[in-house]
Amino acid sequence: MTIVQSTVYEPLTEQKATALAVRLGLFRDGAPLVCREIGDGNLNLVFHIVDQETKQGVIIKQALPYAKVVGESWPLTLKRAVIESNALRTFASFVPQYVPNVYYSDESLAITVMEDLSHLQIARKGLIEGKTYPLLSRHIGEFIAKTAFYTSDFGMNQQEKKKLAQSFVNPELCKITEDLVFTDPFFDHDTNNFEDELRPDVETLWNDDRLRLEAAKLKRKFLTEADVLLHGDLHTGSIFASTDETKVIDPEFAFYGPIGFDLGQFFANLLLNALSRPEFERQPLFDHIDRTWDVFASIFSELWRTKSIETYAATPGLLDDVLRHAFVDAVGFAGCEVIRRTIGLAHVADLDGIEQKEARLAAKRHALRLGRRLIVERNELTGTDGFRRVFAETE
Amino acid sequence: MTIVQSTVYEPLTEQKATALAVRLGLFRDGAPLVCREIGDGNLNLVFHIVDQETKQGVIIKQALPYAKVVGESWPLTLKRAVIESNALRTFASFVPQYVPNVYYSDESLAITVMEDLSHLQIARKGLIEGKTYPLLSRHIGEFIAKTAFYTSDFGMNQQEKKKLAQSFVNPELCKITEDLVFTDPFFDHDTNNFEDELRPDVETLWNDDRLRLEAAKLKRKFLTEADVLLHGDLHTGSIFASTDETKVIDPEFAFYGPIGFDLGQFFANLLLNALSRPEFERQPLFDHIDRTWDVFASIFSELWRTKSIETYAATPGLLDDVLRHAFVDAVGFAGCEVIRRTIGLAHVADLDGIEQKEARLAAKRHALRLGRRLIVERNELTGTDGFRRVFAETE
Numbered sequence: 001m002t003i004v005q006s007t008v009y010e011p012l013t014e015q016k017a018t019a020l021a022v023r024l025g026l027f028r029d030g031a032p033l034v035c036r037e038i039g040d041g042n043l044n045l046v047f048h049i050v051d052q053e054t055k056q057g058v059i060i061k062q063a064l065p066y067a068k069v070v071g072e073s074w075p076l077t078l079k080r081a082v083i084e085s086n087a088l089r090t091f092a093s094f095v096p097q098y099v100p101n102v103y104y105s106d107e108s109l110a111i112t113v114m115e116d117l118s119h120l121q122i123a124r125k126g127l128i129e130g131k132t133y134p135l136l137s138r139h140i141g142e143f144i145a146k147t148a149f150y151t152s153d154f155g156m157n158q159q160e161k162k163k164l165a166q167s168f169v170n171p172e173l174c175k176i177t178e179d180l181v182f183t184d185p186f187f188d189h190d191t192n193n194f195e196d197e198l199r200p201d202v203e204t205l206w207n208d209d210r211l212r213l214e215a216a217k218l219k220r221k222f223l224t225e226a227d228v229l230l231h232g233d234l235h236t237g238s239i240f241a242s243t244d245e246t247k248v249i250d251p252e253f254a255f256y257g258p259i260g261f262d263l264g265q266f267f268a269n270l271l272l273n274a275l276s277r278p279e280f281e282r283q284p285l286f287d288h289i290d291r292t293w294d295v296f297a298s299i300f301s302e303l304w305r306t307k308s309i310e311t312y313a314a315t316p317g318l319l320d321d322v323l324r325h326a327f328v329d330a331v332g333f334a335g336c337e338v339i340r341r342t343i344g345l346a347h348v349a350d351l352d353g354i355e356q357k358e359a360r361l362a363a364k365r366h367a368l369r370l371g372r373r374l375i376v377e378r379n380e381l382t383g384t385d386g387f388r389r390v391f392a393e394t395e
Numbered sequence: 396m397t398i399v400q401s402t403v404y405e406p407l408t409e410q411k412a413t414a415l416a417v418r419l420g421l422f423r424d425g426a427p428l429v430c431r432e433i434g435d436g437n438l439n440l441v442f443h444i445v446d447q448e449t450k451q452g453v454i455i456k457q458a459l460p461y462a463k464v465v466g467e468s469w470p471l472t473l474k475r476a477v478i479e480s481n482a483l484r485t486f487a488s489f490v491p492q493y494v495p496n497v498y499y500s501d502e503s504l505a506i507t508v509m510e511d512l513s514h515l516q517i518a519r520k521g522l523i524e525g526k527t528y529p530l531l532s533r534h535i536g537e538f539i540a541k542t543a544f545y546t547s548d549f550g551m552n553q554q555e556k557k558k559l560a561q562s563f564v565n566p567e568l569c570k571i572t573e574d575l576v577f578t579d580p581f582f583d584h585d586t587n588n589f590e591d592e593l594r595p596d597v598e599t600l601w602n603d604d605r606l607r608l609e610a611a612k613l614k615r616k617f618l619t620e621a622d623v624l625l626h627g628d629l630h631t632g633s634i635f636a637s638t639d640e641t642k643v644i645d646p647e648f649a650f651y652g653p654i655g656f657d658l659g660q661f662f663a664n665l666l667l668n669a670l671s672r673p674e675f676e677r678q679p680l681f682d683h684i685d686r687t688w689d690v691f692a693s694i695f696s697e698l699w700r701t702k703s704i705e706t707y708a709a710t711p712g713l714l715d716d717v718l719r720h721a722f723v724d725a726v727g728f729a730g731c732e733v734i735r736r737t738i739g740l741a742h743v744a745d746l747d748g749i750e751q752k753e754a755r756l757a758a759k760r761h762a763l764r765l766g767r768r769l770i771v772e773r774n775e776l777t778g779t780d781g782f783r784r785v786f787a788e789t790e
């Protein structure tokens with residue numbers, strides 16, 4: 001691979017991105033290349049460069065030194081590009097089939113050059129269109145099980161784990177989650193964003209001391225439990241999918257956190273999609289939740305039995321305890337995600353895209369009741385069937 | 396302060412240590428200095444340099460690049476000297492009255508130059524002599540409350556906290572605790588060390604699945620909960636004391652861990668001393684445990700109410716939940732410490748120093764029963780009174 005030395009950050013242009021791809025030797029000489037910037041412009045530039053003859057492409061993702069998440073720019077560390085490429089490489093060492101191949105990264109330019117996945121579709125978009133992606137949950141269950149196990153104190157040398165966790169300390173991106181997922185939606189904070197009609201429902205949430213206490217406990221877990229390397233933002237918009245392939249992208253929020261967090265985010269985004277569908281089309285979403293958990297628990301357990309380096313691994317009851325806590329936490333984290341995607345700063349197209357206003361408001365009210373129940377009753381759910389039950393009871 | 400550049404590690408001699416103190420300007424010119432190496436030679440060199448006229452002294456502590464903890468040398472990072480001096484400085488920013496003043500540190504020489512505390516006595520030694528140190532628990536309770544609160548997500552900026560935790564990642568020293576406190580004593584491991592007469596009692600422990608499961612959960616907390624900056628080895632041998640002064644030394648095990656850990660280690664070492672005393676002399680130890688907790692909980696709560704930066708701090712029930720978990724964990728950690736100091740690699744003079752063999756064995760059997768009950772029943776103890784009760788019930 002060609003070595004490209006860069007020492008000063010500058011935002012790439014389509015021309016410079018193409019030149020970089022050529023310098024890196026990613027295309028044959030003289031290939032007719034076309035480059036388009038396809039990012040949303042809020043956090044990153046994303047260049048899609050394609051050889052017009054072979055149709056082969058690459059992606060160059062470049063972090064911008066600011067974010068537009070709250071309407072105006074705020075400075076945001078470029079180090080997240082390093083976190084992202086390191087996370088993709090770490091995940092690839094366990095589940096190469098579920099992440100894009102990283103060809104090159106450059107810390108000073110804050111870029112990651114990686115596999116073009118444009119033959120796939122963002123799962124959120126497909127789910128909104130009514131697709132079901134039959135293998136999605138099997139793949140995500142395996143992705144979470146393997147990345148969690150092999151980065152945990154059970155699956156890797158416990159001293160190396162501490163150093164790996166040290167390299168993924170990610171204060172700025174974690175703060176976004178701490179604020180937008182775990183805090184602001186539970187208080188009358190100006191980042192919140194919801195229809196006026198929902199105000200009575202939202203104020204009921206804000207005055208719910210029991211809910212607030214449980215949300216606080218979940219936030220504390222997120223702040224303190226350095227359990228496994230998480231993707232950190234595993235919603236359906238961070239997943240490319242087709243009927244037979246699944247690729248997890250955008251792990252710039254990666255950090256060491258509680259094992260249930262990625263599971264909870266994923267569950268929540270399946271629930272958010274279910275909330276947007278008529279009842280008779282919801283079954284595939286609940287089936288996905290069941291299968292994600294079953295595949296996760298089954299693979300994690302098998303790895304535990306065969307690959308654990310922890311002396312206590314064979315202790316009767318320990319694996320059950322770890323899985324039980326992962327599940328309970330996942331239910332609670334899912335509740336936080338459902339609520340914040342309904343009334344917080346960053347919504348999802350699944351709910352916001354419901355055209356008929358009364359139906360949209362009804363779905364959002366349902367979301368708030370569902371999220372609340374998942375948070376406060378997380379210890380009472382005995383399995384993924386509980387999602388179906390609580391979903392129905394809060395309709 | 397004079398700047399002393401050193402780039403290559405070499406163990407100091409008494410002569411070189413004296414020369415360093417002079418170069419640092421810690422003594423007046425021409426002072427008649429006497430230097431003695433007073434360390435135990437296992438992990439560190441400790442030079443005590445005294446001006447024979449003024450009787451003023453300093454301590455130069457130098458980490459050795461090996462440890463003799465298991466009978467033979469094993470390599471051990473010199474970075475622990477940096478951890479130690481940084482921890483002392485961090486603690487000093489909250490409770491300067493309870494740590495030695497650090498005058499100088501040098502990373503390449505692995506040295507910390509600090510206040511001479513030889514007018515005080517190691518608390519373990521004094522307690523064994525029957526001293527009671529009336530202010531010991533008040534001071535340690537305040538030390539733990541303030542260092543814990545101000546390094547937690549409630550007492551400091553949550554992004555700065557992550558960076559502080561990153562600077563205290565301490566794999567090698569944590570491994571010693573993970574092995575010697577949380578693992579080896581619960582398995583038939585060759586680091587264990589106990590009288591042959593105790594073998595039946597020890598084997599009962601090793602065959603106790605419930606105990607092993609609970610010890611495993613406590614170990615996992617130690618491995619994963621990055622809650623507050625801990626001293627990491629807060630036994631009575633890490634505390635200098637007199638009737639009116641208390642100084643915490645030797646924080647080379649410092650790292651971000653569960654809030655109950657330092658409390659538990661301290662409780663356990665008070666219990667180990669109580670185990671070595673006749674019943675009528677135990678009361679001061681239990682009083683110390685009560686007061687440590689009461690002072691800790693009271694100061695921590697006051698700081699929480701007046702200084703917390705966490706939006707959720709005012710949520711009803713949250714402080715109680717944090718304190719309750721700190722207490723339950725402390726009880727469990729205390730149980731692990733009592734057991735490992737009885738049958739593990741590193742014993743305490745409190746128990747080993749009981750001259751009459753049958754009395755010593757009886758005290759150690761009591762210790763094993765006490766430690767076990769604290770671990771498995773930690774959730775049932777409602778307050779520090781529980782230590783008295785379980786102590787009496789396991790006699």
